Amino acid sequence: MDAFINVLGGLGVALQPSNFAILTIGVLVGVLAGALPGISFVNAMAMSLPFTYSMPPMMAMVFLGGMYVGGVFGGSISSILVNIPGDPDSLPSCWDGYPITKKGGSVRALSIAITASAIGGLFSAMLLAFAAPPFARMALTLDQPEFFAATFLGLVSVLALGKSNLVLSLMSMFIGLVIGSVGADPLYGVQRLTFGLPVLGSGIDFVVVMIGLFAIGEVLDALSARRASSFEVKSDARMRLLSLRDIWKLRGSIGRGTGIGSLIGIIPGAGATVGALVAYGIEKQVNKRGHLFGTGIDDGLAAPEASKNATTGTALIPMLTLGIPGSAGAAIMLAALMLHGVQPGPQLFAKDPQLIYGIFASFILANVMMIVISVLVARSFGTLMKADVTVIYAFIIVLSVVGAFGVRNNITDVYLCIGFGILGYFMKRYGFPTAPLVLGVILGPLAEGYFMTSLANYNNDFSIFFTRPVSAALMVFALLFVVWAVFPNIWKRPASK
Amino acid sequence: MAHFIYSRLRTRAVLFPVLVIAGTTALMFVIAPGVNVDAISRGVVGPTTWPKVMIMGIIACAIVLLVRNLLTGIASRRLRTESSTSPNAFRVLDTAGSADSFEELPREVTPGEYDNRKAALGILAMLGYSAGIPVTGFAPATVACIVLLLLIGGLRKPVTIGLVSILGTSAMLYLFVKVTAMPLNRGVGYFNDLNLMIYRILGIY
Numbered sequence: 001m002d003a004f005i006n007v008l009g010g011l012g013v014a015l016q017p018s019n020f021a022i023l024t025i026g027v028l029v030g031v032l033a034g035a036l037p038g039i040s041f042v043n044a045m046a047m048s049l050p051f052t053y054s055m056p057p058m059m060a061m062v063f064l065g066g067m068y069v070g071g072v073f074g075g076s077i078s079s080i081l082v083n084i085p086g087d088p089d090s091l092p093s094c095w096d097g098y099p100i101t102k103k104g105g106s107v108r109a110l111s112i113a114i115t116a117s118a119i120g121g122l123f124s125a126m127l128l129a130f131a132a133p134p135f136a137r138m139a140l141t142l143d144q145p146e147f148f149a150a151t152f153l154g155l156v157s158v159l160a161l162g163k164s165n166l167v168l169s170l171m172s173m174f175i176g177l178v179i180g181s182v183g184a185d186p187l188y189g190v191q192r193l194t195f196g197l198p199v200l201g202s203g204i205d206f207v208v209v210m211i212g213l214f215a216i217g218e219v220l221d222a223l224s225a226r227r228a229s230s231f232e233v234k235s236d237a238r239m240r241l242l243s244l245r246d247i248w249k250l251r252g253s254i255g256r257g258t259g260i261g262s263l264i265g266i267i268p269g270a271g272a273t274v275g276a277l278v279a280y281g282i283e284k285q286v287n288k289r290g291h292l293f294g295t296g297i298d299d300g301l302a303a304p305e306a307s308k309n310a311t312t313g314t315a316l317i318p319m320l321t322l323g324i325p326g327s328a329g330a331a332i333m334l335a336a337l338m339l340h341g342v343q344p345g346p347q348l349f350a351k352d353p354q355l356i357y358g359i360f361a362s363f364i365l366a367n368v369m370m371i372v373i374s375v376l377v378a379r380s381f382g383t384l385m386k387a388d389v390t391v392i393y394a395f396i397i398v399l400s401v402v403g404a405f406g407v408r409n410n411i412t413d414v415y416l417c418i419g420f421g422i423l424g425y426f427m428k429r430y431g432f433p434t435a436p437l438v439l440g441v442i443l444g445p446l447a448e449g450y451f452m453t454s455l456a457n458y459n460n461d462f463s464i465f466f467t468r469p470v471s472a473a474l475m476v477f478a479l480l481f482v483v484w485a486v487f488p489n490i491w492k493r494p495a496s497k
Numbered sequence: 498m499a500h501f502i503y504s505r506l507r508t509r510a511v512l513f514p515v516l517v518i519a520g521t522t523a524l525m526f527v528i529a530p531g532v533n534v535d536a537i538s539r540g541v542v543g544p545t546t547w548p549k550v551m552i553m554g555i556i557a558c559a560i561v562l563l564v565r566n567l568l569t570g571i572a573s574r575r576l577r578t579e580s581s582t583s584p585n586a587f588r589v590l591d592t593a594g595s596a597d598s599f600e601e602l603p604r605e606v607t608p609g610e611y612d613n614r615k616a617a618l619g620i621l622a623m624l625g626y627s628a629g630i631p632v633t634g635f636a637p638a639t640v641a642c643i644v645l646l647l648l649i650g651g652l653r654k655p656v657t658i659g660l661v662s663i664l665g666t667s668a669m670l671y672l673f674v675k676v677t678a679m680p681l682n683r684g685v686g687y688f689n690d691l692n693l694m695i696y697r698i699l700g701i702y
Contacts, residue, residue, distance in 0.1 A: 174551050175555060178551045181548040223619045455542055
């Protein structure tokens, strides 16, 4: 009952005119960025991050949360209408969504997508609002060894998900961990890897890394790739919510997608892409018409749509309670909190419940606003797609440079950002995954801090991570992840050319 | 033997960056103070232990890759088409690898797909932009950068280029300086006066 009253209080905060207006703008920007191929909502969130510094923490989180929710859905519009995923998480929407469009059912396809996404997103937002506080209370009983074990699990889970690219993923993550250790160490304050440069004394901000890799790297890749610069949309781009009868017909696929997405959202580093792909794969196995998937089956579209938006709310549970982001979007929201001097963790729920429940309520509202705004964006999609994406790329570069400068008002951050952009470009070209690097930069300092503090508090006893029950359980789980990831690679014989 | 190794090196594009990474991290390791084995054996972990362990991790991964690729050759990864029309989502997930996390997927690169000159020009444009901001100020540097990037991207309509660069820069100036109060650089000398004039025209000052 207390949780319900607190959520209602949070709704009151989120419905304040300034917060509601910024939420609407965030959802609009997210849907647009998600819908336009060539830029992703993660790019948009990364570039917007420095500008949230002038906003109060609540407003910044509402803005970025709206962008996150809207962006995860936005890619479905281009997937369904032109068979080009606006974001990687919308790739499964192409497989059955576009065939429905080709048969003249674009309105139905878009309606299925928005309805399933809204249901998945709302369920996830409710789960966030009512499951996060008990999780936070449990987290209050944890100490530094448990936090290190959870962070270690977060790092390792990325490898388990990328087991076919294991060595490159490991290398990428280690590079990120090294980048994250530049500057003063968390316990002794000793400068590391600064090469005598004062500007590196305070380390490399992970916002700079994210803007460089996600924004500049993507634009360089797009500039150099020989692809069309604009597209023509011929289909009817209207959408509406499905009727209750139609929703009932799709209850199985929407329900399964929502459940899968909600679970996957909690796994650090997984995100909407994994959620959508897993939900599609499972739905294909269990659905009576699974053998027809790929020809334009409603369930084949509904399941991944529900799943990917269901990851958004639950991705914030580990972020708010443990400071471990569940996805890239959650990582950027974590960065926003830290930019405002707000330390996520179980204490935050006690210190600033208004902020916490305001965030919960804004996620619920964002999923409602997503419906309204997506209808408007879909109708103007044809016009938007005629625009030359080169214009968008040029502004992304400018915004990235300004955004990187705005982190610490230091021109060196701009050069670092460009450097990471160049690194991101070459990583994409040579098949190095960039996501583990970003995770390493974000989680590395946290992991090191918890590790060093644990050793300092427990007389340099390494076994503490395996003797405390919760920490031991998390470490064993993490090691099982590693074995699951490594074992097939040891036995698999690589195919020769 | 030498020809065999050379041919393996040539056929694997990633070997070069792997060698670069391994060389760079080895250099970093040399620059950092030596590992105090005695201290670690007593359970004392110093401030440089964590980064050195991570650097060793990079070198270890690079060695594993080099050895594996020298011995077995390249394993090209393609999504195989199946008899059914629908894609295998788990196969995509598996071959996408950890790039799937944080909402990212790798793309298949086909020969001739990339024009490296455009990427190089884009990098030069960005570097020039960053170097130009402290000299000319944000406004002129941004207009020049947008024009350059549009030209690199293949846009050739002068009116579009002019309108986009000038209107876009004006909008961003207003947003950054007036709305968010970001202290953007106004340049030096005559450029400082030019930027101030632009700010007054836009109603910022």
